[in-house]
Amino acid sequence: MTDLTCVGAIAGSFGVRGEVRLKSFCADPEAIADYAPLTTEDGSRSFTVKITRTIKNGLAARLGGVATKEAADALKxxxxxxxxxxxxxxxxxxxxxxxxxxxxxxxxxxxxxGRIRAIFDHGAGDLLEIHGPGLKGGLLLPFTREAVPTVDLAAGRVVADPPPGLIGGEDEPEPGA
Structure with missing residues (x-):
């Protein structure tokens, strides 16, 4: 199977005629339809996508093969x-x-x-969640050029220069100082 990237998720039905609520993970939300047909992760189902309108927190869309509210609800x-x-x-x-x-x-x-486990964007920029030995509960590192000066996809690594005190060590002030 080809290398797949998650571009969205079905949030349930929209209306009674088989439309779905679609959450797009694309920079341009409506561009999700440009990448169709879209598949489930295991490739067992494939869907054409037609965006019908923008709705609160997502898009309303028609997916190929989904004609009823019950079928749309089943895909939530x-x-x-x-x-x-x-x-x-x-x-x-x-x-x-x-x-x-x-x-x-x-x-x-x-x-x-450590290793990057997840990436979060809470509105102020991306944060890399890093887990590894000595990082209790993980580390959230800002994904900025200052904190992550090098991303080498070919080598499978990133070079991080965390702000002083983020990880601990000599740059961290002594307790009570």
């Missing part, structure tokens, strides 16, 4: 995937989240800090 929570080669190429300083998850993280001295 299903994630939709597109083959990676259908997605647009990105500039050198932009990355798909799927490409970053699982990469090793090393500091500027080459010491392994």
């Amino acid at each position: 929570g299903v994630r939709l995937y597109a083959p990676r080669d259908r997605l647009p190429s990105l500039p050198d300083d932009e990355f798909y989240h799927a490409d970053l998850i699982g990469l090793d993280v090393v500091d500027t001295g080459g010491t392994r800090l």
